[in-house]
Amino acid sequence: MSIQRNEDKHFTFQDFLLWDEGSRYEIFDGVPVLLATPTTKHQGVISFLTIDFGMYFKGEECRIFPSPFTVRFSEEDDYENADNVFEPDISIVCNENQLDQYGCKGAPSLVVEVLSPSTSRNDRIKKYNAYQKFGVSEYWIVDPLNETVEIYILDEGTYKRWNAYGREDMIRSKQFERITIVGEEMFSYGE
Template sequence: MEEVNNNMEEPLSEYGRYTYADYLSWQMEEMVELIKGKIFRQAAAPRVNHQRVSGIVFTSLFNFLNGKKCEVFAAPFDVRLPVKSKKHDDIDTVVQPDICVICDPGKLDELGCVGAPDLVVEILSPGNNSKELLNKYEVYEEAGVREYWVIQPSEHTLLVYTLVNGKFSPSRLFTHGDIVRSDVIKGFSMDLEEVFKDV
């Protein structure tokens, strides 16, 4: 499987290793992410229930954070997770979380975020579960994302991973009737009846 880069003569290979500098040179119609130098592309636009859930969660966070230091962003929004340095040639992981909250304004620049967001929310869609649950889990943990929410619209569930001593610790599985509270965004809570009411 190869992906054609409209801005370069050489095709992009799923087996190649790329950096953020490469990423900036591509002109692709579909959304792509880099995880440890490997290309991951979104096969299709998110489904209706994905967008319903995303809108409710984003709006809840936006309203709660209005006037506060932390800011919430929704995809498409580049989050670069540097390991060695912040140079474009050294960064090999660029992800676009469905929703993320950043409380350190020093991590924001005109290109997006450089460094770990405080809270990341990923909403699963058919076909992306392994990417979210395996690849992104690993890079979010390594980068130091303090809280990682994984929402499964088709199952009406939410799982919270909280960073404890550098490792993610999972919550119980939340579903209808539960109110989920964030340990990182103090005072923020979300009623899952509201989140899943139209899903």
């Protein structure tokens, strides 16, 4: 089923399941939003982080899921009818009870979004606000064009910018202190 834009329709996860396979949409507060076509550098950053995170979490309870991987948010914990359905670039889920055949129900422990020019506003505003509202503990915004990483930490329900890094830095997680990412290697992967 293709997506029909309808100003009066409030879309949910049930609609998402009926869309054509390969549809590249997310749902923000019931409204479908087209995802960007990723660049090689965008995918290189995701690949690099997935590999590095995978080495860090090997043998641990947390699991790493690169996109496409569906994360559903619901104020009423009704994940079958969630009206916020995202596909973060990377999700780290540390509670296996959140996982089902479709992805993650509720907030992953850490989310990474790699900016694309056409969707960076969504990542910086809409997703930032949704991740904050629904309790994502740590949110990384990676900008492959400017080669920066901003890390936000949830503190009493509000995001605080914990740190910002550039290409020349060693990037560290607040929540997972042993994670150390070499900025130079991450930003050059896929160039």
